Amino acid sequence: MQRILIMSIMKRLFVLAISAGLVWVSAAAQEAAEQPAQTQQPQQRVETTEYVELQETMPEYPGGDEAMYEFLQQNIRYPKDYKTDDVERRTLCQVVIDKEGNITNARVLRSSGMESLDQEALRVIQLMPKWKPATRMGKPVLMKYMFAVRFH
Numbered sequence: 001m002q003r004i005l006i007m008s009i010m011k012r013l014f015v016l017a018i019s020a021g022l023v024w025v026s027a028a029a030q031e032a033a034e035q036p037a038q039t040q041q042p043q044q045r046v047e048t049t050e051y052v053e054l055q056e057t058m059p060e061y062p063g064g065d066e067a068m069y070e071f072l073q074q075n076i077r078y079p080k081d082y083k084t085d086d087v088e089r090r091t092l093c094q095v096v097i098d099k100e101g102n103i104t105n106a107r108v109l110r111s112s113g114m115e116s117l118d119q120e121a122l123r124v125i126q127l128m129p130k131w132k133p134a135t136r137m138g139k140p141v142l143m144k145y146m147f148a149v150r151f152h
Helices: 002-039 064-075 115-127
Strands: 089-097 103-110 134-136 139-141 143-151
Touching: 064 115, 064 143, 089 115, 103 115, 115 143
Parallel strands: none
Antiparallel strands: 089 103, 089 143, 134 139
């Protein structure tokens, strides 16, 4: 009987010790997660621009999407390491069309799988003429715009 009582007490102590350990680990993890937020210096904003998601009109390439893809195909210079293998490759790009219609902040969102093609897509995007900017309440606004550059 005494043996059962001792086993029962040891079992409870073991469960209590495990519970206390879990609480301690959880509290330490939470403290560690909060600590970097407290010690980080506030980041300075280089750009104080707001991008619009809801707009009256979307930005538009002069002549529309068809003209844009024609421009891209006419100006793409295929890198030497690119081999035509009947596989169409695409680089998904994002740009910001500013209030004047200029392309800024061009970047690759999804790679074609070849860095040289991604770099070529960014190069050709920088050659594009001014776009018609997006508008909101009749005024031009900044807007992020995504499209794919296709390599045949």
